[in-house]
Amino acid sequence: MLVRTMTPADLAACAALTQEVKWPHRLADWQMMLKLGEGLVAERQGNIVGSTLYWRWGAQRATLGLIIVAGAMRGRGIGSALLEQALQRLSGMTLHLHATAAGAPLYRRFGFVGMDEVIQYQTPRLIAPSSATAAMPAATCEDLPALAQLDYRANGFYRLSLLKQLLAEGASIIVARQKDLASGFAVTRRFGYGFTIGPVIAPDAATAQRLITQAMRPLAGEFVRIDSRSQCGLGPWLARCGLQAVDRPLRMVRGDEWQPQGITAWSLMSQAMG
Incomplete structure (x- = not known):
């Protein structure tokens, strides 16, 4: 498995990941988000099997999101690898994210602390x-x-x-x-x-x-x-x-x-x- 920088050419495959988990993001939403931030993808045998995006909002704080792993590839450490590499790139910054119940244990292992709920x-x-x-x-x-x-x-x-x-x-x-x-x-x-x-x-x-x-x-x-x-x-x-x-x-x-x-x-x- 390869973790590499996300490019605009990856976004159709990334949008398919959000469709798989039934999140509403359109290709246009991915395009706008990547314009403002940076991303990583996990690639296996030429196929994108995971993603994350992050945004630096000034010198001290950043947000992370769209940490997704394809259903057939879960449980293989892909989410951890994506998160670890994102954290390396954001070293020294205070980081913010919103976690699903399934994702929260992973983020706690990397030092994130729960604060409060966001209601959709x-x-x-x-x-x-x-x-x-x-x-x-x-x-x-x-x-x-x-x-x-x-x-x-x-x-x-x-x-x-x-x-x-x-x-x-x-x-x-x-x-x-x-x-x-x-x-x-x-x-x-x-x-x-x-x-x-x-x-x-x-x-x-x-x-x-x-x-x-x-x-x-x-x-x-x-x-x-x-x-x-x-x-x-x-x-x-x-x-x-x-x-x-x-x-x-x-x-x-x-x-x-x-x-x-x-x-x-x-x-x-x-x-x-x-």
């Missing part, structure tokens, strides 16, 4: 909410450095490159303002079976709910997904919006946990990218 909420057909609140403006390129700073304060991830890529690829980014300064934002983008709303960064639950409500309005009848940490407490409100909890991966960290600086990440970009 979704609906196959959104009923768009009504709201009397004034619409918030769309972000421009000039807003992105300020939004990246808000994201950093919430997560410890510096992701200006991510925000630029999202805007360039047609994602919707709306901005909450206080006294003409950005105080929060929400991203809506195509992903998987439909749309995902996240990240949502806001100083309080009321602002987060206003951002999500506005993000939902154009999505009536669409599949919509939101991934939110359990401690945020959005579940009852999202249930009233018609989104139900369908999965609860464990958030795990290898290194120092980030302490938010007066602002909260109410929804993730994705489980892989944080």
Whole structure:
């Protein structure tokens, strides 16, 4: 078995791995993720039998995801080999990932510690909410450095490159303002079976709910997904919006946990990218 750097030519085979485990990632999702990060594949007799991606969000923190091994090849140490090589490349960084119940024991062996659950909420057909609140403006390129700073304060991830890529690829980014300064934002983008709303960064639950409500309005009848940490407490409100909890991966960290600086990440970009 060979573990090597992932290339764009590998992505169709990687997308097939996600289909095998019934994850929703499309080829387009893989392509966007590799543009922003790096990856490894495990190859046996010319066939890709495992994958992982990772993203460096600044000099100190990175996220890992899409650690997958083909069903017929499990139990042979492939996941361990992929993770070990990714950790070598990310030496010295604090690392974040979201683990399935099956994957968590592997990550614990490599020094990851469980923190809290992330709950995946979704609906196959959104009923768009009504709201009397004034619409918030769309972000421009000039807003992105300020939004990246808000994201950093919430997560410890510096992701200006991510925000630029999202805007360039047609994602919707709306901005909450206080006294003409950005105080929060929400991203809506195509992903998987439909749309995902996240990240949502806001100083309080009321602002987060206003951002999500506005993000939902154009999505009536669409599949919509939101991934939110359990401690945020959005579940009852999202249930009233018609989104139900369908999965609860464990958030795990290898290194120092980030302490938010007066602002909260109410929804993730994705489980892989944080």
